[in-house]
Amino acid sequence: MSEEVAHSGLCRENACDCGTFFLDCAGCFDRSQLILSSSSAPRHTNPQVDEIIEQTWRNETQRAGAAGRMLFNGKLCRLNSAIYRNSTLKLELGEVTFKEFLGTNLTHAYLRYTHGPEVLADALGTSAVIRTGDGFLLLGKRSKSVLYHAGRIHPVGGIVEACKDEGESKNAPPDPFESIAMEISQEININEYTDVKCLGLVRDKHIIQPELVFDIAIKPDFAQVRRFASTASDAKEHAELIPVRDHPASAVTFIEQNFCELTPVAMASLLLHGLRHWGSGWFAATRGYLRSVI
DSSP states (O other): OOSOOOOOSSOOTTSEEOSSEEEEEEEEEOGGGEEEEEOOOOOOOOHHHHHHHHHHHHHHHHHHHHTTOOOOOOEEEEEEEEEEETTEEEEEEEEEEHHHHIIIIITOTTHHHHHOGGGSOOBOEEEEEEEOTTSEEEEEEEOTTSSSSTTSEEOEEEEOBOOOOTTSOTTSOOOHHHHHHHHHHHHHOOOOOSEEEEEEEEEETTTOOEEEEEEEEOSSOHHHHHHHHTTSTTGGGEEEEEEEESSHHHHHHHHHHTTTTBOHHHHHHHHHHHHHHHOHHHHHHHHHHHHHHO
């Protein structure tokens, strides 16, 4: 990767094409190397895009209601820009709503071609490769009730929410490290870690959502995690938890056998974990495989 990678919502020339996802930057960042700033700059829009967003919201809320679900139009963090330089990743965060995200990235990502990348909500996601104490990487098979990627294999994670407390300073944006910790707590009921690193920024090629990938180690073994997860507040998000042996050959075999079920972010998470622990040669070979089967 080049020294500097700036995110704009479209695939940049210096981003790495990894088959099902774009890799904007890769590294091994601790909390001090992730530099955050806030911006009040709004998402660019126009009447045509606004109508698409409103119509999508009406359609999806009706569909959700018929299925016994509710959609909540919460405030999310938008990734306005990202710059990777001198071993730091600088993120400028704005604010969007879930309705904007649903009406652009999730259902009409093509709008970046017809109206420019600035109209996408680009809500910032976080996902984690979780290493258990007995040497497995933890992924989940999403339940049929989730809005996107239902039934597919995906990491634990979610979207970074905007600050909810009105008293919080707009100059203190939400911390993605805290966001992924909250997701892990809610989905598998784990709250202590032995190692936490951010491995980079990726984008699913279909929805172009920016996603920070984390590498997290925990002490409990896989069987213990499965028991803990059964009582988690968001346990229903995953139909089952899936273990992958934390070994370079096992990871490749898992990708080969489950290629059609893996989400782009799941593939990205496994590749960035391998880049950190098994080296650039393994990463290059596996990336080449992924591109060859697309």
